[in-house]
Amino acid sequence: GxxxxxxxxxxxxxxxTSVKIECRSLDFxxxxxFWYRQFPKQSLMLMAxxxxxSKATYEQGVEKDKFLINxxxxxxxxxxxxSAHPEDSSFYICSAPSGRAPNEQFFGPGTRLxxx
Amino acid sequence: GENVEQHPSTLSVQEGDSAVIKCTYSDSASNxxxxxxxxxxxxxxxxxxxxxxxxxxxxxxxxxxxNKTAKHFSLHITETQxxxxxxxxxxAAIQGAQKLVFGQGTRLTINP
Numbered sequence: 001g002x003x004x005x006x007x008x009x010x011x012x013x014x015x016x017t018s019v020k021i022e023c024r025s026l027d028f029x030x031x032x033x034f035w036y037r038q039f040p041k042q043s044l045m046l047m048a049x050x051x052x053x054s055k056a057t058y059e060q061g062v063e064k065d066k067f068l069i070n071x072x073x074x075x076x077x078x079x080x081x082x083s084a085h086p087e088d089s090s091f092y093i094c095s096a097p098s099g100r101a102p103n104e105q106f107f108g109p110g111t112r113l114x115x116x
Numbered sequence: 117g118e119n120v121e122q123h124p125s126t127l128s129v130q131e132g133d134s135a136v137i138k139c140t141y142s143d144s145a146s147n148x149x150x151x152x153x154x155x156x157x158x159x160x161x162x163x164x165x166x167x168x169x170x171x172x173x174x175x176x177x178x179x180x181x182x183n184k185t186a187k188h189f190s191l192h193i194t195e196t197q198x199x200x201x202x203x204x205x206x207x208a209a210i211q212g213a214q215k216l217v218f219g220q221g222t223r224l225t226i227n228p
Contacts (some may be wrong), residue, residue: 034212043205043218044160053140093159095216103148103209105216 003027004096006108012071013084014116020080021111023050028061029074033066034105038091039079050094084115118143120140120208122219129196130227137222139206146208149179149214154203163204164191166207167211196226 003026015018023033031052036044048069049057054068068080081088091112095105119142129135141149146151147168152160166173166180173180179192193200208220 025164034215043221046217049215078136091157097214103216104150104161104162104165104212104213107152109159110157112157 004094004106004108006092006094006111008111009109010112010114010116012114015085016082016083017080018082019037019084019113020078021092021094021113023077023096023108025075025096028096028099030077030099031074032097033071033077034095035069035077035079036093036095038093040091044093047079052077061065081113084113086115089113089115118146118208118210118217119123120206120217120219122206122222124222125220125226126223128225131196133195133196135191135200135224136195137204137206137224138188139190139208139219140186140188141208141217142187143208143210144184144187145210147211148209149180149182149188150207151178151211152183152205154205156203160205168198169219180194194215195223200224200225201226 005024033050035047036087038044047062049070050071052071058064061109069087093110094108098104118164122139150165152161164178164180166182177194182189204222207216209216
């Protein structure tokens with residue numbers, strides 16, 4: 001089945017630094033990928049839709065200059081959290097359409113970001 | 117835009133009993149309704165989904181029902197087992213739009 005990986009699985013950084021998270025589709029191509037943020041004991045909130053070869057589409061309230069998304073190939077999307085602050089600490093999860101059925105998505109394992 | 121409400125937020129049942137989680141959605145154009153199971157610190161896993169052209173779907177101990185008129189869908193787990201303990205999320209999407217809108221989640225605990 002479709003497999004989505006993320007790297008790193010966890011990261012700790014100092015406030016003010018930038019962190020890059022990678023999302024890869026391992027055995028299929030994905031022209032679209034989705035980035036979610038999940039705070040403890042809360043639901044998944046869609047941050048943006050990553051589009052291969054074009055600009056990402058951000059959800060309302062998500063700062064595009066703070067959360068930079070690049071989808072340079074059909075198997076890789078990256079999310080860079082710029083000038084990270086403690087309030088950015090969260091679980092970041094990507095997903096990609098499986099291609100097997102409309103709307104079906106497979107999720108990556110998530111990246112736990114802790115900003116000190 | 118779409119809004120999905122999920123209830124209850126927590127649910128505790130005895131092993132072997134049934135568990136029911138309910139969701140309502142606001143956008144009548146939504147026609148894809150997946151359910152995900154998420155264990156602590158792990159990715160959401162699709163356990164069952166339903167499309168608006170059917171009213172019920174079963175997969176062993178898991179079933180989902182959909183009432184399009186009421187804009188309501190439910191997850192039913194029968195003969196619950198300790199390994200069913202997790203957080204369950206419902207979601208809704210408009211076919212073709214791909215974006216999923218999630219409910220708030222239900223923490224299900226199965227008591228042995």
